[in-house]
Structure formats: C-alpha cells, structure tokens
Amino acid sequence: MINTASRSAAFPWLGGRPTHLPCEAADVMPSVLLPGDPDRVSKAASVLDQVTEIGRRREFQMARGKWNATPITVCSTGIGGPSTEIAVVELVNLGMKRAIRVGGMGAIDSTMPLGSFLIVDTALRNTGTARVYDPSGEPIPASPEVVEALEYAAKTLKLPFRRGAVYTTDSYYWGQERLAQPGADPRGLPTAGLMRQLTEKGAVGMDMECEALFAVGRALGSQVGAVLAVHGNRATDQWLEDYEETQHNLIRLAATAVSILDAK
Numbered sequence: 001m002i003n004t005a006s007r008s009a010a011f012p013w014l015g016g017r018p019t020h021l022p023c024e025a026a027d028v029m030p031s032v033l034l035p036g037d038p039d040r041v042s043k044a045a046s047v048l049d050q051v052t053e054i055g056r057r058r059e060f061q062m063a064r065g066k067w068n069a070t071p072i073t074v075c076s077t078g079i080g081g082p083s084t085e086i087a088v089v090e091l092v093n094l095g096m097k098r099a100i101r102v103g104g105m106g107a108i109d110s111t112m113p114l115g116s117f118l119i120v121d122t123a124l125r126n127t128g129t130a131r132v133y134d135p136s137g138e139p140i141p142a143s144p145e146v147v148e149a150l151e152y153a154a155k156t157l158k159l160p161f162r163r164g165a166v167y168t169t170d171s172y173y174w175g176q177e178r179l180a181q182p183g184a185d186p187r188g189l190p191t192a193g194l195m196r197q198l199t200e201k202g203a204v205g206m207d208m209e210c211e212a213l214f215a216v217g218r219a220l221g222s223q224v225g226a227v228l229a230v231h232g233n234r235a236t237d238q239w240l241e242d243y244e245e246t247q248h249n250l251i252r253l254a255a256t257a258v259s260i261l262d263a264k
C-alpha cells in the first residue's frame with residue numbers, strides 16, 4: 001500500500017530533516033562555507049580540525065569541523081542558482097547565520113593572477129533564481145562585515161587578493177562569452193563583447209552562484225559573502241591546472257574570516 005502519511009507537500013521536511021540536504025540541525029553551525037563542487041568539501045575539511053563527514057545527497061556534500069575552535073559547516077551547492085537556493089533555504093532553517101561562498105571564477109581583469117582571490121563586495125546580476133528573492137534588478141551587495149573580515153584575513157595570511165564585483169550568470173558557455181563548440185566563429189556568439197561590457201560595469205570576474213546566495217541569504221536574514229579563486233583568466237586565456245594549494249588557501253582565508261567574525 002502506498003504510504004500517504006505525514007509530510008506537508010508545501011514544506012516536505014521529515015523529523016527535522018530537510019528535503020534535500022543530508023543533515024539535521026545539529027550538523028549546521030552558525031557559519032557555513034559553500035563551495036560549488038561536492039568534491040571540494042573533503043578538500044575543505046582537510047584544512048579543518050575535528051572533522052565529521054555528514055553525508056551526501058544529490059549535489060549536496062556536507063562536513064563539519066573546527067578552525068581554531070570556531071565551528072564551521074561546509075556544504076556544496078552544486079552549480080548555479082536553483083541548487084544554491086535550496087542549500088541556503090534549508091541551511092537557514094537549520095540554524096545558519098552566515099554563509100560564505102568559497103568557489104572559483106573566470107577573471108576578466110588581465111591583472112588578476114591565477115590562484116589569487118576576489119573578495120566579492122557586489123554581485124552583478126543575470127540569473128533567474130535571484131530575481132524571485134530580489135526582483136529589484138539592482139546589484140546585490142555582500143554583507144559589509146563579511147567583506148571586511150575576508151579582507152582582514154587575506155591581509156593577515158598574506159594572500160594575493162582584490163576586492164570587487166562578480167557577474168553571476170546561469171550559463172557557463174555562451175553566457176560567459178565562451179564558444180559552445182571549439183572552432184566555431186566567435187563573431188557568431190550572441191554574447192560577443194560581453195566581457196568588455198562587464199568590465200565597463202566594474203565586474204572583475206564571472207561565476208554562477210554569488211547572486212543567488214546574496215539574494216536568498218539576505219531575504220532570509222543571513223549574513224552573506226564570497227571569496228573566489230581565479231581558476232581561469234579569460235583576459236589572458238590562462239587556466240589553473242593544479243589548484244590544490246589554491247583550494248587550501250581559499251578555505252584558510254574564509255575560515256580565518258569566520259573566526260574573526262565569531263570573536264566579535
């Protein structure tokens with residue numbers, strides 16, 4: 001017989017466990033680091049102490065641990081706004097107060113070296129999910145206290161960084177002025193000239209999640225921020241092949257910022 005019991009379809013959690021994330025409230029610390037790629041959760045965890053692997057469901061891999069006694073949860077968002085929305089909504093309901101994206105981006109500023117970091121102060125917008133939570137269309141700021149703590153942490157750790165705006169899109173190829181087929185005529189791209197236009201608007205990189213994180217997190221009362229490693233530089237056409245050290249530095253940077261914020 002089909003069991004039709006107990007869950008509300010409007011909010012289909014069961015026994016305090018969310019619909020998508022593989023966790024319960026005890027796993028979610030006030031500060032959560034959000035990489036996109038599930039495989040980067042264990043890399044992040046390897047930098048922390050007293051790590052507990054929480055589990056995986058769909059694109060959501062989770063672990064928790066400590067950085068200098070500061071408890072931190074790590075949860076992957078998958079790619080793009082829709083899965084980021086789900087992660088942020090469920091995490092807020094489980095106790096998250098501060099969310100920091102720790103991801104990668106394609107730099108469009110030729111002066112940003114591979115492996116350096118963008119501390120995002122603003123997300124320029126081109127995704128659907130964020131519009132639902134913030135229909136204004138205005139660029140969305142990160143929480144100033146998170147930006148400040150990330151800057152302080154980068155300086156303390158002597159990591160190369162700059163502060164600035166990221167452009168978020170839910171398209172990796174055409175939407176980031178990339179050919180979808182190698183050898184195709186770039187003049188045929190519907191987005192030809194996009195990177196130049198974005199530079200004029202003040203963006204220094206492109207990613208696929210910051211806008212949704214900022215819109216959803218702010219709407220639900222969470223602090224939000226992001227630090228993005230330069231995984232590729234589109235202006236110089238360089239790609240970071242060995243990013244192990246960059247990943248470790250990214251997590252050290254964000255975790256140090258969290259411990260600064262927690263101490264306040």
Ligand SMILES: O=P(O)(O)O[C@H]1O[C@H](CO)[C@@H](O)[C@H]1O
Pocket residue numbers: 035036037078079080102103104105172206207208209
């Ligand atoms: O480095 P992560 O966090 O995976 O994020 C970036 O990489 C993915 C594209 O390869 C997109 O999700 C983009 O935002």
Ligand SMILES: O=c1cc[nH]c(=O)[nH]1
Pocket residue numbers: 104105106107172176206207208231232
């Ligand atoms: O080029 C890139 C690299 C990482 N992430 C993106 O969204 N684009």
